Amino acid sequence: MPDPPTSTTTPELTGVSVQPGGAVRGEIRPPGSKSLTNRALICAAMACGQSTLSGALRSEDTAVMIDSLRTCGVSINVSEAGRTIQVDASTRSTSADAAHELYIANSGTSIRFLTAALSAAGGNYDLSGVERMHQRPIADLVAALAEVQLGSIATQSPGGCPPVAIRSRGWSDKPIRVGGSVSSQYLSGLMMAAPVALQARRSHADPGHPVGDIQINVIGELVSRPYIEMTASVMRSFGASVDIQEIDLNAVDSVSLRVNVSGAGYQGIEYAIEPDASAASYFWAAAAITGGAVTVLGLTPDAMQGDVGFCRVLEQMGCRCVHDADSMTISGRASRGVDVDMNQISDTVQTLAVVALFADGPTRVRGVAHNRFKETDRIGDLACELRKLGATIDEHDDGLTIHPPGDGITPATLETYHDHRMAMSLSLAGLAAEGVRVLNPSCTGKTYPEFFADLETLTGRPHRWC
């Protein structure tokens, strides 16, 4: 058996077994939010003046964003083990000749936010990633940009998937229309890009000529809604004005939401980033599976991240949730199955599915058809791995029903499909059952390279690397 890891990041070993051993009790502060770090990086990179981001996440998803912005000439200095990021956009350049080549790995936020922002800024850019990224749709965003952008924008894989080639001279002043049923990241990207387009328009407008707002209309359903409030909140912190209006879906042209963006453009600021709420779900789940008590520091029910709502689902399952001014604690076992719509907290579906294995009745998860387009098919592939553990799973178009195994978990070796959330969530089954081995644990590096080290600190028991 190889030696246990000596560094805090997950080693390149084939598998890990988290060890059972009673109730998990303790407190933990997860690393900075991926979603907030990548939003703040975009706004800071498009701002006047310098910004300092504190409490940031260092992981693959933020590294590809930083590398891409640096390729575009933005000066970025990372310190304190990645937690502090200084951004100076004054050096940013648009590429008028040879395209800037941007490699995005499998970061959905990075490719969607950069595509919109660079289209608004103008210039030539080619964005590509890993094989799975070239299967993840971006067609609705590209179609929205094709309507408003001067120049050309195109996807290069079947089904409207990356690579994306942008040849832009900025945006016209047409209102924008975008679909939101596959991902909310398209709307977030367009929102964050709008002040960039406004600034460009203002610099070309006749003196004294007013520059209007940018209007973005969402056509039909919008998934993952809390991320839109998060986007607006970060934009406002950097000086943009954002107005969000819900619209009766049947009233006008299938528009369900209208966003107006105005203001003088982004200003550099000091910005503090919350701990990651999706990452926190694994630690709350550790308490819920083992009947322990885990306090997550730095998050409250008022956090900008909708995923703190995962605690409400655990409460419905029988856990207790208490919070103070700077923490949220989950205690007690999640003993009841639930029927829950997780459209707004879809990154926590895999966590809930593993908690549900230990409940006394079935759990039905609804509203997450869009989970099939993430790092992997997070309905089909999740169902496949849960079945290996002895659960009976009904797969639905929009989610799944988990029937817990009657006679305890079956020992199994589980695939993780290069999906960080598959590795983090499935490993938790080992807290209450022998013989659960999770393959390719280093894929947690996408958002949480230190996950297994932090879990070990919380449980106080070493994992078995095998």
Ligand SMILES: O=C(O)C1=C[C@@H](OP(=O)(O)O)[C@@H](O)[C@H](O)C1
């Ligand atoms: O805007 C964001 O930061 C995110 C939005 C969600 O994606 P979808 O809108 O595609 O559901 C989420 O799954 C992702 O991890 C982060």
Ligand SMILES: C=C(OP(=O)(O)O)C(=O)O
């Ligand atoms: C879906 C995710 O990421 P992204 O879409 O940003 O790649 C995630 O982190 O679970």
